[in-house]
Amino acid sequence: MTVHFIGAGPGAPDLITVRGLRLIEKCPVCLYAGSLVPEEIVTAAPEGAHVVDTAPMNLDEIMAEIEAAHAKGQDVARVHSGDPSIYGAIAEQIRRLDDLGIPYDITPGVSAYAATAAEIGAELTLPDISQTVILTRTAMRSSGMPDGESLAELGKSRATLAVHLSINNLANVVRDLTPHYGEDCPVVIAYRVTWPDQQFIFGTLGDIRAKVKGSGITRTALIMVGEVFGRKDFTDSRLYAADHTHVLRPAKV
Template sequence: MDKRNEGTTGTVYFVGAGPGDPDLITLRGKELLTIADCIIYAGSLVNPQLLSYARPACRCYNSAALTLEEILHIMCKEAAQGHCIVRLHTGDPSLYGAIREQIAGLRQAAVPFFVIPGVSSFTAAAAAMAAEYTVPGISQSVIITRYGGRTPVPERQEIHNYATHTATMVIFLSAGHIAQVQDELLQGGYAKDTPAAIVYKVSWADEKILSCTLGSLAATGRKANITHTALILVGHFLGAVYERSCLYNPSFTHAFRKGDKEGNHG
């Protein structure tokens, strides 16, 4: 274990479970699952196969049916008994993980905690498509956002405002509003022929990757009956056009290599 995490008794660990495939949890996250006395997991999203790493005596709670207060009660009760608690979140806890309010409660109760990062579904989606979000000459920025449904977003952070940049965009938690997402992206400035994709349950056994254009995004989602557990990717990083990076260009000088102004390869 990392020295920062020595002494697991009476401590809560927020662990990123990864996008779904049990092999994509970090080594540290897996190790914590094997020694935990208590695991509180997001049952609606976390692959239940991850619980196979737990000890038979480990107490497992599905947080899908729990409130924040109930989750904190379990954490504080287990911590008071000197137990190791794993709060297992899908993907990486820092993205739409609702950990801020849990951390505030633990701080108020003086319960020690650590956050263990995980593989996000948005990086897993890029890997599944063999795509690079930051393609030279196309996009050097990635906008991660969501549609403001039952959980609103600040007005200046609505999708059509971000779309004015025509950068790479990754849209979480919005497959159920795909028609509205398409409209906002078009309103903001993306062209109808902008490459797009719907990535459903990336890295799970039933993963689906649906490539399309922005103009056909909503129709593609409806045809496949995808309304949840999917990412929407938009941008010309998915297209065929790109520029070669400077980093490995023979004419480019950097701290580890002197470039050849003639551009010779030998």
């Protein structure tokens, strides 16, 4: 028996990996985060499977389902949205599985920041503009941020930022980043990216609050900040430069 942690991707059912889908198709137990995982994905579970939406459940209740499956020798598809390694809350589940001696594995998924870049046709790392992407969030009702990881500190890097779980904290995001990025720095708000009702709001640190206020968006949105959005005046990568040689593309004689 194995617990398979599976990243379902950002929302579009066909963005789950082939491996993840195949695991769901064969597991007699499927536990999924119903608020963020499309139902079409879990309907791939085999006929008669025990399918449970864990959105209203606490950790003890979720573990009780896993222990019951373990007692029956049944594999479990534990389906999370996006990629389970990013704000997936799998670490505390894994810790308990280790204590119980229950085996597990992890299948990665497409994260919202990658899906956002794809949907808007952006590269997050442009030569001379940004070569670093920081995935972070802000502290609200959830766990606090460790020392040195405040947005004001991370903003000093001027890297491309993907700020999760913070749309209701947008005022503080703007306040903390404006001194480092400037009011004209591009911002993209991605709401339910790849879902049928996805929405993007484009603005700057100077005007994004007003634009979001009129949208009614209060959850399930990612804040992307950086000079890479909309920039055309970047240097071409050396990767495909005619005079750039390497073992697979030796110099022409």
